[in-house]
Amino acid sequence: MKVLIIEDESLAAEQLINLLYKYDKNIIVLEVIASVKNAVKWLKNNEKPELVFMDIQLADGVSFDIFDKVELTSPVIFITAYDQYAIRAFKVNSIDYLLKPLDFDELKTAVDKFKNSKQSSVNQDIIEKFKNMLTNNYKNRFVIKVGEHIRPINIEQINYFYSFEKATYINTSENRNYVIDYSLEQAEALIDPTLFFRINRKYLISLASILDIVSYSNSRLKIKLVNSDKNDIIVSRERVNDFKKWLDR
Known part of the structure; x- marks a missing residue:
């Protein structure tokens, strides 16, 4: 197996190499x-690695910047020393990571998972989400079109984002609904996750938009939102625990 290591701490890189050889002496x-700069240059001019180990914080920026400058189709295992919120976000999005200081058993689990599943490259929307999370570079407004007019909508004016008939809408504090030029996944990646939560495939909601929360069948929750007459807005079961943590931040 041919691997690429993107890591600016020489001791951490050396430790990772030793652990990889302990796992499999035939690893190259x-x-x-x-x-970031040298990683982009290398990826543009060399063969595709089978697996990439990538530290988040590099000498000249965050490693997520690499994805903006070159197409990386290899699977990635991130290396992080970040806080529990970031780590929980990795888990929710099924992104593989290793926590510093590196541990052999954790590395073995991550590499075994890669070999067994042959995972594909990391979704670009997820990369954008983590890049924004680490740099606090979130959108403050969305631009919408009303006929021939263009209007900015501040993030504070948005109650929730929702999908309907292959389009994405925002509902505002004025109870207006506007189409935006983003998918729900793209919008989620661009906004502060402390302000909005993706409760299911169709809704991305703010705390202020919640009128009521009721326990529902199969450990799910039913949400009543402002400006909505829908009675079937459900927090999907796999998101309930993280939704409760988000509410309690």
């Missing part, structure tokens, strides 16, 4: 790269 480490 193609290169150890310490910066």
